[in-house]
Amino acid sequence: MNGFSASSPRWRLKTPSVLPGFGLTLGFSLAYLTLIILIPLSGLVWRTASLSAPEFLAILADPRTLNALKISFGTALAAALINVVFGCVVTWVIVRYDFPGRRIVDALVDLPFALPTAVAGISLAALYAPNGWIGHILGLAGIKAAFNPTGIVIALVFIGLPFVVRTVQPVMEELDREVEEAAATLGANRLQTIGRILLPGLAPAILTGFALSFARGVGEYGSVIFIAGNIPYVSEIAPLLIVIRLEEFNYAAATAIATIMLCISFAMLLVINLIQTWSRRRYGHGA
Amino acid sequence: MDVRVSSLRKEFDRYPALNDVSLSIRSGELIALLGPSGSGKTTLLRLIAGLEQPTAGNIFFGADDASLKTVQERNIGFVFQHYALFRHMTVAENIAFGLTVRPRGLRPQKAEIRRRVADLLEMVHLSGLEKRYPNQLSGGQRQRVALARAMAIEPKVLLLDEPFGALDAKVRKELRRWLRDFHDRTGHTTVFVTHDQEEALELADRVVVMSQGQIEQVGSSDDVYDRPNSPFVFSFIGDSASLPVTVEGETIRFRGEAIGITPSTGDIDAGTLFFRPQDVVLPPPGEPALEGRLSACRRLAGTRIADLDIGPPGAPHHVEIEIPLATTVRTGASLRFRPTRWKIFPHAA
Numbered sequence: 001m002n003g004f005s006a007s008s009p010r011w012r013l014k015t016p017s018v019l020p021g022f023g024l025t026l027g028f029s030l031a032y033l034t035l036i037i038l039i040p041l042s043g044l045v046w047r048t049a050s051l052s053a054p055e056f057l058a059i060l061a062d063p064r065t066l067n068a069l070k071i072s073f074g075t076a077l078a079a080a081l082i083n084v085v086f087g088c089v090v091t092w093v094i095v096r097y098d099f100p101g102r103r104i105v106d107a108l109v110d111l112p113f114a115l116p117t118a119v120a121g122i123s124l125a126a127l128y129a130p131n132g133w134i135g136h137i138l139g140l141a142g143i144k145a146a147f148n149p150t151g152i153v154i155a156l157v158f159i160g161l162p163f164v165v166r167t168v169q170p171v172m173e174e175l176d177r178e179v180e181e182a183a184a185t186l187g188a189n190r191l192q193t194i195g196r197i198l199l200p201g202l203a204p205a206i207l208t209g210f211a212l213s214f215a216r217g218v219g220e221y222g223s224v225i226f227i228a229g230n231i232p233y234v235s236e237i238a239p240l241l242i243v244i245r246l247e248e249f250n251y252a253a254a255t256a257i258a259t260i261m262l263c264i265s266f267a268m269l270l271v272i273n274l275i276q277t278w279s280r281r282r283y284g285h286g287a
Numbered sequence: 288m289d290v291r292v293s294s295l296r297k298e299f300d301r302y303p304a305l306n307d308v309s310l311s312i313r314s315g316e317l318i319a320l321l322g323p324s325g326s327g328k329t330t331l332l333r334l335i336a337g338l339e340q341p342t343a344g345n346i347f348f349g350a351d352d353a354s355l356k357t358v359q360e361r362n363i364g365f366v367f368q369h370y371a372l373f374r375h376m377t378v379a380e381n382i383a384f385g386l387t388v389r390p391r392g393l394r395p396q397k398a399e400i401r402r403r404v405a406d407l408l409e410m411v412h413l414s415g416l417e418k419r420y421p422n423q424l425s426g427g428q429r430q431r432v433a434l435a436r437a438m439a440i441e442p443k444v445l446l447l448d449e450p451f452g453a454l455d456a457k458v459r460k461e462l463r464r465w466l467r468d469f470h471d472r473t474g475h476t477t478v479f480v481t482h483d484q485e486e487a488l489e490l491a492d493r494v495v496v497m498s499q500g501q502i503e504q505v506g507s508s509d510d511v512y513d514r515p516n517s518p519f520v521f522s523f524i525g526d527s528a529s530l531p532v533t534v535e536g537e538t539i540r541f542r543g544e545a546i547g548i549t550p551s552t553g554d555i556d557a558g559t560l561f562f563r564p565q566d567v568v569l570p571p572p573g574e575p576a577l578e579g580r581l582s583a584c585r586r587l588a589g590t591r592i593a594d595l596d597i598g599p600p601g602a603p604h605h606v607e608i609e610i611p612l613a614t615t616v617r618t619g620a621s622l623r624f625r626p627t628r629w630k631i632f633p634h635a636a
Contacts, residue, residue, distance in 0.1 A: 176371060178371035182436075183384070185358055185359075187388055189359060
């Protein structure tokens with residue numbers, strides 16, 4: 001390292017590597033990201049920029065906007081948290097036990113990926129509505145599980161589950177049995193082993209799953225609108241509000257809300273990423 | 288704490304990994320379980336630890352029937368081949384783990400735990416590394432952390448599964464000496480598994496040679512090397528050569544020819560002759576001896592090894608012997624030799 005920096009003090013784009021194709025792949029990645037992500041998003045911001053600052057703030061301060069954002073981020077957060085717990089249990093069952101139908105359970109997990117979200121939304125709404133199978137039973141217990149924020153959370157839990165399972169699964173499969181056995185020989189019971197050995201090892205993967213599930217939940221539209229009831233100030237999500245503004249030909253307001261969502265989401269994902277980098281550096285790889 | 292294993296049997300999916308094994312280990316002994324892979328040595332160790340449940344048989348720690356206890360209750364120290372350190376914990380946290388998971392009443396004070404960790408680190412010569420994470424340590428250091436962690440709970444018995452298997456030759460040798468020292472200082476009953484016979488013979492008070500789920504022989508290094516009690520032990524430990532022979536009265540014959548040695552017991556009439564490469568002499572011409580064609584000659588450190596083909600040219604028996612350095616023989620020439628120490632085992636029934 002020293003010899004290298006001495007011979008070329010100049011900053012370089014890349015460090016010499018035996019892997020070929022750096023220029024080509026970087027170029028492709030940048031072009032691709034620009035076309036697919038960067039240009040559309042900057043279009044969004046540019047469109048928002050047609051608003052003056054007071055106008056923008058007025059849209060932001062509109063109680064309907066604020067409530068929609070609160071509902072969107074709040075329900076996505078709740079759903080992601082539920083998915084972390086639920087998803088880890090499902091992953092544990094799939095990875096750790098061999099039982100008849102394990103492969104079917106494994107395949108079922110991916111269904112929310114494949115199903116059109118509207119189909120999911122309609123079936124969930126039918127099931128959880130007060131006159132549906134499950135909604136009826138919940139109704140007896142005094143719980144209303146559709147056409148309110150609870151319904152939104154149910155839809156988002158459904159949509160987000162595979163993200164947690166599929167990110168945690170490979171890491172859990174890699175877990176070394178010997179480490180658990182070591183904990184047992186040292187006198188740790190199962191709960192202590194899970195809490196102090198297994199979960200910390202899975203934490204980075206769980207965090208990734210949480211982030212993906214959360215991000216998906218914030219942006220979800222199709223399944224939610226069928227079960228949410230879409231009552232302004234109560235169960236109206238931000239993406240729906242954007243569509244409503246679009247239908248009113250109020251493009252500026254639509255893009256303003258979108259931009260705010262974008263900023264909040266970006267900030268949250270960035271924080272999650274930083275936490276991950278920190279935990280990776282701390283726990284190290286390989287070993 | 289002495290450990291007794293009686294009629295232990297373990298099946299994995301109906302396949303017996305351990306078949307009717309009995310063994311008693313004296314308190315403070317250092318025992319090696321030696322055998323090729325698949326011989327059941329690791330299974331035996333894991334059964335003693337309680338990481339596996341026996342299909343049949345019992346394990347006693349002193350007078351207690353340990354078979355009825357869980358891993359957690361057995362209070363054993365187990366060191367894994369790949370260390371199995373908790374990589375999200377520092378060295379100090381790893382070592383303290385066994386103490387911190389104890390129920391509140393039995394858990395030592397924080398200061399006491401810190402003191403114990405410091406003592407243990409000192410004992411394994413790793414003082415100053417308590418803040419490191421396992422992935423910042425070398426293999427030998429990790430192994431010693433694993434040992435310190437196992438010792439922290441003051442185990443009754445220390446069990447080590449291929450403790451040096453993943454280390455390079457030099458570190459392995461150092462740690463071997465260090466472990467012997469450590470054992471002599473602490474006096475724990477220690478059982479370790481190895482497939483490296485040199486390690487077993489050098490380190491252990493007694494060696495348990497295992498093959499195909501059974502114990503072949505238990506004895507000191509001298510016993511198993513000089514007085515092997517089965518063809519398996521003879522060929523597994525050290526270098527050896529074997530030839531089919533017949534015994535007629537006072538003479539041992541190979542392919543009908545007397546080879547100049549006499550049997551010690553007269554109750555075998557045919558069997559396999561085993562001897563070690565270094566236990567041979569080159570007799571003067573005229574005396575009865577074994578004769579072979581030299582196929583290759585190698586210099587090995589301070590000795591010269593001759594590869595000989597004995598018997599019919601179509602299907603010769605291959606034998607290696609040590610010959611004096613000064614001997615000069617051309618490849619293809621014939622060489623006569625006679626074992627000085629040997630053992631005949633009857634053919635397997």
